[in-house]
Amino acid sequence: MDVPKTIVSSSPHLHARSSTASIMWDVSIALTPAALWGVYVFGFRALAILLVSIATAVLVEYLLNMKGNNPKTILDGSAFLTGLLVGMNMPADAAFAVPVIASAFAIFVVKWTFGGLGANWVNPALAGRVFVFFSFTGLMNTYRMPRTLATVDAVGSATVLTEIKLAIGEGAVNGLSSAGVLAETGYPFTGFAGSVSSWFQQTLGIGLSPYTVDAFFGNIAGCIGEVSAFLLIAGALYLMVKKIITWHIPVSFLATFSMLAWLFGGVRNGLGLFQGDFVLQLFSGGMMLGAFFMATDMVTSPTTHKGMVIFGVGIGFFAFLLRFFGSLPESVSLAIILMNIFVPMIDRYILPKRFGETIKEPKKQEAKA
Amino acid sequence: MERIPTFRKGGVHPDDKKVLSNGMAIERLPVPAELIVPLSQHLGAPATPLKQKGDTVVAGEKIGQASSFISADIHSPVNGAIVDIKKVNLANSVVTEAFVIVPDAENPLGNWPEQPYDMLSPQEMLAIIKDMGVVGTGGATFPTHVKLAVPKGKSVDALVVNGVECEPYLTADHRLMLEQTDLVLRGIMIVAKITQPKRIIIGVENNKKDAIETLRQVIASNSYPITVTPLKVKYPQGDEKQLLKATINREIPSGKLPLDVGAVVLNIGTSFAIYEAVALRKPLVERVVTVSGEAMSTKRNLRVLLGSKVADLIAFAGGVAHEPDKYISGGPMMGFAFHDDQIPVIKGTSGILALDNDPAMKAPQTPCISCGRCVAACPMGLQPTKLFRLIDNRMYADAMGMNLMDCKECGCCSYSCPAHLPLVHGMKLGKRLGRK
Numbered sequence: 115m116d117v118p119k120t121i122v123s124s125s126p127h128l129h130a131r132s133s134t135a136s137i138m139w140d141v142s143i144a145l146t147p148a149a150l151w152g153v154y155v156f157g158f159r160a161l162a163i164l165l166v167s168i169a170t171a172v173l174v175e176y177l178l179n180m181k182g183n184n185p186k187t188i189l190d191g192s193a194f195l196t197g198l199l200v201g202m203n204m205p206a207d208a209a210f211a212v213p214v215i216a217s218a219f220a221i222f223v224v225k226w227t228f229g230g231l232g233a234n235w236v237n238p239a240l241a242g243r244v245f246v247f248f249s250f251t252g253l254m255n256t257y258r259m260p261r262t263l264a265t266v267d268a269v270g271s272a273t274v275l276t277e278i279k280l281a282i283g284e285g286a287v288n289g290l291s292s293a294g295v296l297a298e299t300g301y302p303f304t305g306f307a308g309s310v311s312s313w314f315q316q317t318l319g320i321g322l323s324p325y326t327v328d329a330f331f332g333n334i335a336g337c338i339g340e341v342s343a344f345l346l347i348a349g350a351l352y353l354m355v356k357k358i359i360t361w362h363i364p365v366s367f368l369a370t371f372s373m374l375a376w377l378f379g380g381v382r383n384g385l386g387l388f389q390g391d392f393v394l395q396l397f398s399g400g401m402m403l404g405a406f407f408m409a410t411d412m413v414t415s416p417t418t419h420k421g422m423v424i425f426g427v428g429i430g431f432f433a434f435l436l437r438f439f440g441s442l443p444e445s446v447s448l449a450i451i452l453m454n455i456f457v458p459m460i461d462r463y464i465l466p467k468r469f470g471e472t473i474k475e476p477k478k479q480e481a482k483a
Numbered sequence: 484m485e486r487i488p489t490f491r492k493g494g495v496h497p498d499d500k501k502v503l504s505n506g507m508a509i510e511r512l513p514v515p516a517e518l519i520v521p522l523s524q525h526l527g528a529p530a531t532p533l534k535q536k537g538d539t540v541v542a543g544e545k546i547g548q549a550s551s552f553i554s555a556d557i558h559s560p561v562n563g564a565i566v567d568i569k570k571v572n573l574a575n576s577v578v579t580e581a582f583v584i585v586p587d588a589e590n591p592l593g594n595w596p597e598q599p600y601d602m603l604s605p606q607e608m609l610a611i612i613k614d615m616g617v618v619g620t621g622g623a624t625f626p627t628h629v630k631l632a633v634p635k636g637k638s639v640d641a642l643v644v645n646g647v648e649c650e651p652y653l654t655a656d657h658r659l660m661l662e663q664t665d666l667v668l669r670g671i672m673i674v675a676k677i678t679q680p681k682r683i684i685i686g687v688e689n690n691k692k693d694a695i696e697t698l699r700q701v702i703a704s705n706s707y708p709i710t711v712t713p714l715k716v717k718y719p720q721g722d723e724k725q726l727l728k729a730t731i732n733r734e735i736p737s738g739k740l741p742l743d744v745g746a747v748v749l750n751i752g753t754s755f756a757i758y759e760a761v762a763l764r765k766p767l768v769e770r771v772v773t774v775s776g777e778a779m780s781t782k783r784n785l786r787v788l789l790g791s792k793v794a795d796l797i798a799f800a801g802g803v804a805h806e807p808d809k810y811i812s813g814g815p816m817m818g819f820a821f822h823d824d825q826i827p828v829i830k831g832t833s834g835i836l837a838l839d840n841d842p843a844m845k846a847p848q849t850p851c852i853s854c855g856r857c858v859a860a861c862p863m864g865l866q867p868t869k870l871f872r873l874i875d876n877r878m879y880a881d882a883m884g885m886n887l888m889d890c891k892e893c894g895c896c897s898y899s900c901p902a903h904l905p906l907v908h909g910m911k912l913g914k915r916l917g918r919k
Contacts, residue, residue, distance in 0.1 A: 120810055121844075122822050124908035126894030127815040128497050128651065129843040132901040134852055185850060232850035232902075417855030417868060461869075468864040468886060469492060469724065470736035473743060 134231070137358055137412070138191030142198055144349035145407060149202055151345050152338035155260035156206035160338045164201035166210050170217035171197030178226050187231050196220050199239035202339020202403065203447075205257045212250055216242035236454040237411045240447050247447075257335040263302050263328070273335045274325060275399050275443035277301055282382055289384040292391040293323030301325065304333045322393075329397035336399065343397040350406035362422035363415060363429075364405040370430025372396060375438070382438060395437070404433075404446035414454040421457075421464040428453040487689060489715035490725040493862035495895045497651050497718055497816065499690055504775045504782035505654040509662055511786045512799055514591045518560060518790030519571055520546070523579035524829040525618040526625045527553030532568065532580065539564045542593025543766050546582060549613075555626045555830075556616035558766035560788040561586040562593065574793075574812030574819040574826050581827070584790065595763035605677040608761050615760035616767050616830075620752035621645065621721065622813055624831035627753060631677050633742065640745035641731050642680035644671055644754060646687035646694065647714060649721035650814025653834045655771040656751035658784045660687070660694040664701045667751055670758030672707060678747050682710065686730045688720060689713040718816060719893040723748040725862055737889050752833075767830055774800045776836035778807035787828050794824040796835050807837035808844070816894040849902045857896035857906060863889045867896035871909040879917035887913055 153161045175193035179186050187193070200217045220242030225234045247254045257273055272280065274296060281295045290298060307324035314322040328334050332342025340346075353359045372392040379390020395401070400408075409415065409429055416425050429449045436445030523529035530547030540546055540559040547557030559582075567583040603611070613628035633639055648656040659667055675683055687695050698711045714720055714729050724735050726748060733744040741748045749757075752770060759765040768789055775782040780801035787796060793812070797803065811818040812826070813833055828835075857867035865886055873882040887910065896906040 119806055120820075120822050121808055122820045123809070123844075124905060124911065125815075125817050125819065125892065126898050126907060127809055127811055127818065127820065127838060127844065128894075128898060129841070129846075129903070130495065130497075130899050131843040132856075132899070133843075133846055133903065134849045134901050137852075137854070137901055187849070190849060230850065232852045412852045412854040415853075415855075417853055417858045417866065419855075419859065422855075466858055466861070466864040466866065467492070468737065468889065469734055469862065470739070470889075471734040471744070473736055473739070 134192070135190040138195050140356055140358055141353065141407065142191060142195050144352045145198055145202065145339065147349060148342050148345040148403070149198065149339050151332050151342040152202065152206070155262055155332065155341065156258060156338055157261065160206040163204050163206060163208060163210070163213050163338060164198065167201030167204065167213040167217045168194055168197035170214045171200065171221050174218050174221040178222070178230070185230055190231065192231050193221060196225070196239045196242075199339075199407065200242045203239065203243040203337050203400070205254060205336075206338055207256050207258055208253055209250075212246050212253055215249070216246040219245045232413055234413060235458070236451050237408055237414045240408050240451055244447050244451060257337075259302070259335050260333050260341065262304055262333045263335075273399065273443065274301065274329065274394070275437070279443045291380070291383060291385065291389070292394050293325050295383070296323075296325050303328050307331075307333065323391070326391075326394045326397060329394060334398060340400045340403040343402040346402040346406055350402075353406070353410075359406065359410040360419065360422070362419050363409050363426040366423045366426030367405050367409055367430045367433070368396060368401070370427045371401070371433050374431065374434040378434075379438060399437070399444050400446040401433075404429075404450055408447070409450050409453075414457055416457055416460045416464065418461070418464050418466050420466075421460040424460055424464060425453050425457065428456060487713055487715045488729050489717045490720060490728040490862065492864055493860050493895060494717040494719065494725070495860050495898050496716070497898065499716065500651045500775070501654055501657065501690060503652065503777075504773055504784060505657055505691075507654075507658070507782060507784050509658050509771055509784045509786050512788070512791060512796060514561060514586050514788065515791045515795040516585070517566075517792070518563075518584045518586065518788060519581045519792065519825075519827040520557060520560065520584055520790040521571060521573060521579045521581040521827060521829060522547045522557055523573075523577055524557065524624065524789070524831065525555040526623060527551065527555070529579055530554060530557045532582070534565055534582065536565055536568055540584065542591070543595070543768065545616075545766075549626075553626055553629055555618050556614065556766070558616055558768050559584060560768035560790055561591040563587045563591060572823065572826060573829060574821045574832070576819070593765070593768075595759070595765035597762050598764060600673070600762050603761070605679075608673060608677050611764065612757060612760050615765065617753065617756045617760050618767065618830050619750060620756060620767075620770055620830060620833070621750040622817065622831045622833055624829075627749075627757065630749070631674060631747065633678055633747075637742055638745065639678045639680040639742070639747050640682070641747075642671070642675055642678055642683045643726060643730050643741075643746055643748050644683070644685040645721055645723070645726055645748055645750040646685050646691070646698075647721035647726060648691075648751075649688060649716075649718045650816055650818070650833070651718075652775045652836055653773045653814050654775070655773045655784055655833055657691050657694055659751050659755050659771055660691070661697055663755055664697050665705070666758045667754045668698070668701060668705065668707055668709065669762065670754035670756070671709065671749070673757055673761050674747070674749055674754065680747065683708060684730050685709060685711045686714050686720075686726050687711060688716045690716050719862060719895065721750075722862070722891060722893060724891075737886065770828070770830065770832070772796060772828055772832055773834040774836075775834065776807065776811070777839035778803045778805055778837035780804045789829060790827045792825050792827055793821070793835055796828065797824060797837070803837045808840040809838045811836040811838060816898070817892060846903045848904055851902050851904060854901060856899040856901065860895040860899040862893065862895060863891065865890055867906045867910070870913065871904060871906050874909045874913035877916075879913055882913045883917050887917060890914070
């Protein structure tokens with residue numbers, strides 16, 4: 115019997131059946147609910163921004179794939195994911211040129227000039243976002259209120275973080291908490307959030323500001339994909355169940371940030387230590403999107419679990435510093451990029467523990483005598 | 484509830500596929516028309532031939548002499564005649580001299596009645612084990628007499644018997660534990676007499692609950708001082724390093740042996756071979772081989788004369804149902820793919836598998852995305868992705884400096900790599916080129 119068609123190859127002869135493409139598409143799936151929520155609350159324009167971002171990223175990837183012997187990565191979903199993340203990081207009212215530039219910068223400069231998939235040293239989507247953020251600060255800071263908060267002027271609103279930052283800048287805080295500041299400025303909240311807040315106050319005796327409730331469910335102004343903390347967490351749980359991300363980065367990041375924000379976050383409001391409203395901080399801005407979907411980017415995070423914890427703690431620290439003491443209201447993307455730069459160093463020095471105990475060699479008697 | 488232990492670091496959970504063959508009682512493969520008995524069936528130096536072309540041999544007669552300290556004797560499995568001595572390829576790509584033996588048509592098999600062995604001293608038992616050519620039958624085929632010779636000044640805390648059989652598909656040890664329970668345990672007690680351990684543990688993964696139950700019953704009725712420890716299923720628990728971590732919570736240091744942490748490790752098939760060697764004075768001339776895989780017509784556990792051709796085993800199982808993607812000798816995680824079905828079964832052949840077409844095995848390689856899955860999966864605490872990159876760039880010395888030699892090629896990294904990089908292949912290559 116001859117067996118000409120059988121394969122002879124090195125072991126192992128089984129595989130876990132995962133692939134780079136399956137990982138990328140799963141992350142995109144996990145992001146979809148939060149993106150759809152953004153489309154729902156910000157309207158058709160949000161969808162258009164998402165599509166433009168994705169189309170640009172995929173197109174640039176395709177053009178670069180055409181060139182010479184570049185690896186053909188168009189179908190692995192990584193460009194789609196980068197485009198989706200760029201779009202989710204845009205305000206719904208950004209000019210269409212902004213996502214186009216951001217996506218093109220992400221794929222062309224950040225990803226491909228360093229060698230394509232796996233070779234970039236910062237997260238492409240984040241770098242794209244930061245690039246346009248500093249290039250078109252005005253355009254990137256114009257948010258619209260979600261449809262669920264449509265009691266007020268829809269376009270040109272500030273996010274809760276900007277509102278707080280402005281108030282502090284004007285010295286108008288007078289020892290108020292963050293929620294107090296928002297209430298003072300008359301920042302709106304939904305009726306739903308109001309009733310949840312009072313239920314917490316009356317039934318459980320816990321003070322939960324309606325702004326936190328709105329931030330958690332996504333009834334706040336912000337970028338398309340970052341507003342619904344709830345749906346982002348749901349997506350992250352999906353990724354954890356599928357073992358695509360682990361708890362190490364998000365938990366160490368969010369825990370560090372919360373701890374610091376709780377400890378020192380009240381200081382700038384003229385309050386003492388242990389007065390920071392870290393819960394509102396956690397659910398607003400790009401915190402959840404950053405912690406679960408940006409910081410966990412495999413290419414730009416450490417490979418060891420210990421390294422991942424250090425990486426997460428570092429992001430939490432920088433995110434706190436930048437958000438509370440920096441001049442910009444938003445900080446997560448910069449914090450992640452800062453720590454991306456440390457990843458090669460972390461991977462160099464934080465090694466997994468080698469298997470094998472140390473055995474005490476019997477002491478040489480002769481040497482003593 | 485008893486707490487079910489396992490080893491802590493790394494490991495993967497492939498589908499164990501044991502159900503294909505674990506209900507099949509061990510059958511005897513009929514004596515084939517021709518046996519190919521290689522002189523190198525073990526780890527270490529090949530044996531020196533004692534016979535020539537044209538000689539007749541009797542079953543159990545020594546035909547190859549161990550040629551160095553780490554080597555093992557080779558015996559004829561049958562009564563018959565040596566018709567040729569030729570070079571053959573083995574599944575593990577070893578090329579060695581082999582006797583081609585044609586069994587006697589009328590009376591090919593030997594007869595080995597049980598003899599009293601209680602009065603033998605440990606040294607005599609050890610000498611018999613060496614004489615009978617016993618090696619580890621789990622796959623590594625380390626000569627057993629070397630392993631059991633406890634040097635002066637060292638004592639054995641634990642004798643750990645490996646009933647894990649963590650490779651998917653394989654059920655040979657499982658069936659032995661079920662069908663030859665008492666003889667396996669007697670083999671273990673012989674080793675206990677030789678090595679004088681303070682305790683004896685059999686580690687069995689709890690996907691073999693029937694075997695755990697049977698072992699416990701027979702141990703209780705014979706009052707053997709043996710504990711059966713069920714282990715949580717995780718590959719590669721059958722490796723002695725992971726097994727010792729799981730059972731006695733000791734970690735063998737890099738480059739050291741189980742004895743350095745006061746342990747002797749032995750698997751089920753070897754225990755059975757030791758019983759046969761000492762009680763029957765029967766050399767290691769046959770073993771149990773699992774014949775399985777989706778493409779195999781029927782799944783079997785066969786008692787096979789060493790030297791039987793793989794084609795004979797496959798034919799006995801009814802051939803393949805359809806063209807398989809791969810033929811494997813051993814288990815799918817560490818076994819060897821082969822293309823020539825004329826290769827013989829040797830002392831370390833635990834399974835012959837015909838694996839189905841699996842698209843995952845043909846997925847193209849994509850760039851490493853530093854996901855860290857290989858790092859998390861490595862039971863030895865290595866960084867396969869970094870090692871692979873170094874080896875790819877021919878920086879073998881640097882790879883050695885990152886403990887490349889600790890790699891035992893268990894396959895967990897390649898198994899879990901979403902980029903489908905041939906990590907284990909890289910490690911093998913790096914070790915070979917790095918040693919020079």
